[in-house]
Amino acid sequence: MSEDELRIQAEEQLSQQLSGEPLRSAVQVVPANDPEALSVHLRTQQHELQVHQIELEMQNQELKRTNSALAVAQREFQDLFDNAPVGYLVLDAGGFIQRANHTASRQLGMPARALQSRRFSAFISASDARSFALFLRRTLEQGTGIPLEVSLSGVDSAVAAVQLEGQALLDQGGVPTHCRVTLTDITAQRLAQAEVLRLNVSLEARVEERTARLSALNEEMEALMYAVSHDLLTPVRQARDFGQRMTSPNENTTPETQSHYQEKLVQAMAQMESMLQGLLEYCGSGQQRLRFQQIDLNRVVAQVCKAAESQVTGQATGRQVRFHVDPLPTVYGDSLALQLIFSTLVGNALKFTRNEETAKVRVSCREEAEEFVLCVEDNGVGFNMRQKGRLFGMFQRLHSSRDFEGIGVELALTKRFVQRHGGRVWATGKPNEGATFWFSLPRVPQPVYLER
Structure with missing residues (x-):
């Protein structure tokens, strides 16, 4: 409000109080011997004093209103500063905290008063200390600093990382003495990046x-x-050849030769049928759904060994079988598949120990960090390690069919079921010194569905 406006309002207010015309001030020379003029002069001075008093009261009220508005604005500014979504720090040139808002105190896990005169570098990880020192120096020298991400260390807070942005504060001479630093919580961003x-x-x-x-x-x-x-083409060719010989008009055959051809033809057809059946079983093993659950291998192997021992006893060969089964773990797998795996390996051990008076079969387990490694060991004919790559192949045989029966499907099926459990299979051996078949089962279930 201008002085003229203030004067007018004071005159109006005084006029209302006196309910009369206010006396106007004027510069007059009052004769000393004129009592009436002196009286008028005194009343004029009184009026001026009253007007000035009203003006002072109005100015005082205006000052109170201004102070009240400033106090409200200051409280709003302080509340905005203290409860801003980012932390605010005022640091001196040495990196000591001079002022901190409530958000910064929560981020650093310490009351704002306790933060004063403490080095901010004490709250960040040692690996970021040099980068922060460079950030502070550049902020003071250039006025602003390139945003810097730092990890907080030793902070009793859920905030683990913040992004710093700085701005230099100048004194009256324009010299940068302090800097204002904002702390933006990027913990969630860091976690999201780590998760990605x-x-x-x-x-x-x-x-x-x-x-x-x-x-x-x-x-x-x-x-x-x-x-x-x-x-599979071999028995097909055999069947074709013997069939042609039997029906060829140029072939001079005796009844004995015809009978021999017929016998060979039947054998070839039987072999082909067995191989086709094995092929169907092998292909079906990849589509069969396995029911995974906790399986006690001690019970599985006990049943397999009991059945195998009964079979050997029933053959009346006179040989003995000694099973040695170490304590086995409880694993996660399919009961029927695991029974088939052990039945194949134990049966394989008994087949290739048939020339031994006492067949020795040992089942054991080695526990490792991520898997169980099981093995079936025998004292049979063994095999040459140079042929180990053929062991688990389809229709692969390392010994003559005249000595040991089979079409080479069982071990291929075993390998597939082990793979369905997320494991692996291999074997070691020496000729005439026995063989050991190994397979692994993961501790953590890793069932695999093999599509064909």
């Missing part, structure tokens, strides 16, 4: 695993196609 990184690594691992699995399936398919085109 973890998912990417997991995805890459799964892609590699899937690629390896597809590669293994392709190799398996190639081996299977070879087995079908090569091993």
Whole structure:
């Protein structure tokens, strides 16, 4: 309000109080011997004093209103500063905290008063200390600093990382003496980035695993196609050849020769039927749904060994069988599949120990960090390690069918069921010194569904 406006309002207010015309001030020379003029002069001075008094009261009221508005604005500014969504710090040139808002105190896990005169670098990790010192120096020199992400250390707070942004504060001479630093909580962002990184690594691992699995399936398919085109073709050719000989008009055959051809034809057809049946079982093993649950291998192996011992006893060969079974763990798997695996390996051990007076079969387990490694060991004819790659192939045999029966399907099925459990299979051996078949089962369930 201007002085003229203030004067007018004071005159009006005084006029209302006196209910009369106010006396106007004027510069007059009052004769000393004129009492009436002196009286008028005194009343004029009184009027001026009253007007000035009203003006002072009005100015005082205006000042109170202004002070009240300033107090409200100050409280609003302080509340905005203290409860801002980001932390605010005022640091001196040495990095000591001069002022902190409530958000910063919560981020640093310490009351605002306790933060004063403490080095901010004491709250960040040692690996970020040098970067922060450079950030503070550049902020003071250039007026602003490049945003910096730092990890908080030793802070009693849920905030683990913040992004710093700085602005220099100048004194009256324009010299930067302090800087204001904002602290933006980026903990959730860091966690999200870590989760994305973890998912990417997991995805890459799964892609590699899937690629390896597809590669293994392709190799398996190639081996299977070879087995079908090569091993299965042999009995087909035999059947064709003997059939042609039996029906050829140029063939001079005796009844004994015809009987021999007929016998060979039946054998070839039987072999082909067995191989086709094995092929169907092998292909079906990849589609069969397994029911995974907790399985006590001690019970499974006990049943397998009991059945195998009864079979050997029933054959009346006179040989003895000694089973030695170490304590076995409880695993996660399919009961029927695990029974088939052990039945195949134990049966395989008994078959290739038939020339021994006392067959020795041992079942044991080695526990490792991520898997159980089980083995079935025998004292049979063994095998040459140079042929180990053929052991688990379809229709692959390391010994003559005249000495040991079978078409080479059982171990291939065993390998597939072990793979369905997320494990692996291998074997070691020496000729005439026995063989040991190994397979692993993961501690954490990793069932695999093999598509064909």
